[in-house]
Amino acid sequence: MSRIDGKSLWLHWAVLIVLFALNFLLPEYHRGVVTRVLLLAVFAMGYNLTFGYTGLLSLGHAMFFAAGLYGAGLTIYHLGWSVWPAFGAGLLAGIVLAVVVGFLALRTAGVAFMIVTLMFSQVFYLTTLYFTTYTRGEEGLVLPVPARTLTVAGAEFGLTDPGTRYMTALALFAVVLIATAFLVRSSFGRTLLAIRENEERMRMLGYDVFANKLASMAISGLISAAAGAAYAVLFGYVGSGFASIQYSILPLLWVLLGGAATTLGPLIGTLLTFYVIDTASSYTSAYMLLLGIVLILLILYFPRGIAGTVRERWLPWLP
Amino acid sequence: MAAVTPLLATKGVSRSFGGLQAVQDVDFTLQAGETRALIGPNGAGKTTFVSLVCGRIAASAGRVFFDGQDISRLPAHKRVRAGIAYTFQITSIFSNLTVFDNVALAVQRHLLGARDGRLSRDTLREQSQEALALVGLSAQAASRAGHLAYGHQRLLEVAMGLALKPRLLILDEPTQGLSDGEIENFIALVRKIGQTATVLLIEHNMDVVMALAERITVMNEGRILAEGAPEAIRADEAVQRAYLGA
Numbered sequence: 109m110s111r112i113d114g115k116s117l118w119l120h121w122a123v124l125i126v127l128f129a130l131n132f133l134l135p136e137y138h139r140g141v142v143t144r145v146l147l148l149a150v151f152a153m154g155y156n157l158t159f160g161y162t163g164l165l166s167l168g169h170a171m172f173f174a175a176g177l178y179g180a181g182l183t184i185y186h187l188g189w190s191v192w193p194a195f196g197a198g199l200l201a202g203i204v205l206a207v208v209v210g211f212l213a214l215r216t217a218g219v220a221f222m223i224v225t226l227m228f229s230q231v232f233y234l235t236t237l238y239f240t241t242y243t244r245g246e247e248g249l250v251l252p253v254p255a256r257t258l259t260v261a262g263a264e265f266g267l268t269d270p271g272t273r274y275m276t277a278l279a280l281f282a283v284v285l286i287a288t289a290f291l292v293r294s295s296f297g298r299t300l301l302a303i304r305e306n307e308e309r310m311r312m313l314g315y316d317v318f319a320n321k322l323a324s325m326a327i328s329g330l331i332s333a334a335a336g337a338a339y340a341v342l343f344g345y346v347g348s349g350f351a352s353i354q355y356s357i358l359p360l361l362w363v364l365l366g367g368a369a370t371t372l373g374p375l376i377g378t379l380l381t382f383y384v385i386d387t388a389s390s391y392t393s394a395y396m397l398l399l400g401i402v403l404i405l406l407i408l409y410f411p412r413g414i415a416g417t418v419r420e421r422w423l424p425w426l427p
Numbered sequence: 428m429a430a431v432t433p434l435l436a437t438k439g440v441s442r443s444f445g446g447l448q449a450v451q452d453v454d455f456t457l458q459a460g461e462t463r464a465l466i467g468p469n470g471a472g473k474t475t476f477v478s479l480v481c482g483r484i485a486a487s488a489g490r491v492f493f494d495g496q497d498i499s500r501l502p503a504h505k506r507v508r509a510g511i512a513y514t515f516q517i518t519s520i521f522s523n524l525t526v527f528d529n530v531a532l533a534v535q536r537h538l539l540g541a542r543d544g545r546l547s548r549d550t551l552r553e554q555s556q557e558a559l560a561l562v563g564l565s566a567q568a569a570s571r572a573g574h575l576a577y578g579h580q581r582l583l584e585v586a587m588g589l590a591l592k593p594r595l596l597i598l599d600e601p602t603q604g605l606s607d608g609e610i611e612n613f614i615a616l617v618r619k620i621g622q623t624a625t626v627l628l629i630e631h632n633m634d635v636v637m638a639l640a641e642r643i644t645v646m647n648e649g650r651i652l653a654e655g656a657p658e659a660i661r662a663d664e665a666v667q668r669a670y671l672g673a
Contacts, residue, residue, distance in 0.1 A: 295535055295546065302521055302532050309519045312483065314507030314536045314591065 116371075116427040120289055123372060124282050131274045139274055141386065145379050146277040147339050148362070150284050152374030154331030155359035160368035161292055162324040163304030165218075167356050168209070168225030171232035172329040174351035175201040176336025181346030182242065184255050191258045191267070195337045202333020203326055205232075210325030214318060229356055236348035248347025256344055273342050280338050281375075284331055289371045289427055291327070300324050301369070332359075361399075365406055367413030371427045376414050432495040434459040434625050435595055440479050440489030449475040451649040452489070459594070462621040464640035465629045468669060472649040473629045474516055477597050480627075481513040482506040494594070508540045512593035514584045516600045516629070522573030526564060526583055529572050530555045533590035558590035562616060578609045582616075589620065596620060597627045602635055614638050637661075645669070 130142060151173050158164040179201030183189040189197070213224040237245045256267040258276065265272045291297050299320050303310050311317050340346050349355075358381075359374075366377025384402055388395035410417040419426035435457040442450045450472045457463055465473050478484040480491055482503035490499045498506055507513075521529050534554045538546040559565050562582040567575060572583060581601060588596050598617070602610050610632065617639050620626060630636050636643065636657070643660040645652045647669045653660060660666055 295539075298528070298532065298535070302524070305521045305523055306519060308483075309515070309521065309587075310532070311503050312481070312507060312513050312515070312519075313533050313587065314504050314540065316502075316504050 115425050116289075119426075120285060120371070123375070124278075124285070127278055127281070131271060131278070136270065139270055141382060142379075143270070143274045143277045143342070145375075145382050146274075146281040147335050147342065148358075148382075149375040149378040150281055150338070151332050151335035152359045152362040152366070152378050153284050153288050153371075154328045154335065156363045156368065156370075156374050157288065157291075157300075157328040157331065158324050159360065159363055160370070160373070161297065161304065162300045162321060164214075164321060164324070165222050165360075166213075166225040166325075167222045167353075167360070168213075168227075168229030168232075169328075169332055169359050170351050170353065170355035171209070171229040172202050172206055172332035173336040173339075173355055174232060174236065174348075175205045175329075176333030176338075177340045177346050177350050178236065178243070178336075179333065180337035181249060181251060181340040184251050184341070185249050185346070186242065188255070191256065191341050195334075195341065198333050198337025198340065199330060202336070203330045206326050206329020206333075207322065210322045210329070214321050214325065226353070226356065229351070229353065233348060233351040233353070236351050243346070243348060245348050248345055248349070251340065251344040251346065253344070256341055258341075267342055268344070276342060277338065280334060284334065285371065285375075288331075292369075292371065292427070296320070296323070304369075361403065364413055365403065367415030367417070367419070370413070370415035370419060373413055373415040380414070431458065433457055433492075434461075434494055435480065435627075436492040437480065438490045438492070440476070440486045440491060442475055442479055442484060442487050448649050450479060450486075453646075453649075453651055455644065455651065457595070457625060457627060459625050462617070462626040462628065462639055462641050464636040464643045465627060465646065466631070466633075466636060466643060467646035467652070471646040473646050474599055475649075476646065477513065477599060477627065477629060481511050481597060483513065507591065507593075508536075510594035511597065512588040512591045512595070513597045514588045514599060514601060516603070518577075518580045518584055520572045520580055520583055520587070522571070524572055525568065526559065526570050526572050526575065527555055527568040529583055530558050530586050530590045533587045534558070537591050555590065558586045561589055561619070562586045563612070578605050581605060582613075585616070593624055595625045595627065597629075599629045600631060601628070602630065602632050610635060 131139065134142060155169050158166055176198035179198035180194040183194045183197045209228045213221055213228065216224050236243045243249065253268055258265045258267055267273055267276065299315060303317055303320060307317055362377035362381055363374055365380055366375065367373030381399065384399055385395050388398040412420055415426065433456040437453055437455045439452045439454060440450060441452050453476060467473050475484060479486045482501060490497055492498065493509055493511060498509060531551055534551055535546060538550060556565065559568055562585055564579060564582055564586060567579060575583065585601060602613055605613060614635060617626060628639060640657055642655065643657055644654045645660060645666050652669055653663050653666050
């Protein structure tokens, strides 16, 4: 029961191949949009691990995304680090923050957990404003173009080139998608799902519930930070807006829309939200209203999100 | 007879909820291999007492020893790994998972901790099927646990306990809500379990108690009222007054 069966493995490969082909098919503007969507979908996949699979509703994931963003951005801007070590600094910042916050916040559950994570995230946000000297707050930092060069096996890639940018985002997305697909089918993944279903029973089966939740938070924080760090180096901008509460709510919406506890839901949800906002904002300034209506309709008629509903009604094997 | 270390011993365990003394200063011992029934009127503190043993509830005072080791400070999941399994009075299963997966979760945890066992797909399947066969649920392995009949859910609960290969199995009112036919089968099942494990059974149905228990402990108002062989308990005047329908 831990093996990823043939059909779902092929589906994942097919999705990745389509995304690969889109690099050559999409017009310039949409290629840029999908690049952003891929990175934010990585963030959503990280969020999905705690929210969808472990049943922990965090309202503070912006801090993990922003930890990656600042971890990479500040080391490039102030210390002149190159892309790889800066990316590593972003990952490290994310996982350390997730372990510390998780260690404290996981003593609570339910609404208290939501509020505690929200508060920690606000502290992080305010910290980025407090140290304006280094972060330039809301205005943010623009990373110098020469620093945004990725070196892979001796070859240098300028991350300002749209094609390279798309492929780099896709590579990160692919790694995280495959990793989470295996993770959620592993014994650890089954443990998380069962904790979501019945925590007390799991404790009385001998599982260390706290340690498993903490591990889930740590991996989730790591993935979210990877998205943030990649965002910093690919788009060259680091600002405290990414640490604001909006970026804690958005992954929740993306995952709800796409389907919580599905491997492809985060991508679907992020992509759809982006295009709903994009299309609506060209007609009206009240585009958030339209997004709100879409969400209400989804919750009413497809409470499990898009991928979740497809799995429930038609394709039970969908991961 | 030489003094043998009892499998389970409690010294002065107590627990109060607000002003209510649910369990007061209980000294209790259970020898390895025994099948013991714990009886008493509603609110006597039976479930609270076994919850203190398995760590589900923290004791206000007192100590718990398992196989000679002081486990008073161990969290519940470590006590389970040490060999204490508890089956819930109110059925607690994973309703959205299959019957097989429910049991496999227990087997998985046991194999992760076992020195001899290794977590492979084959051993996981083998041991899960073994536990299901023991309670007679093999045919339902692929069903959703939440779709099972109530009696079968109770059996699944027991199967999850058995899959942990416990040294001490605590059954909290396992026959509650079962039909007479199901109770018959259940008695046979606990007899079989009792051959290899030590069983502590909370039970209201006196036919079940008399059929299974080697010794009986009677609780009332948070204390142990009497303890002895089934016949002696049946004859005990205080017990009759408190419980057996005086």
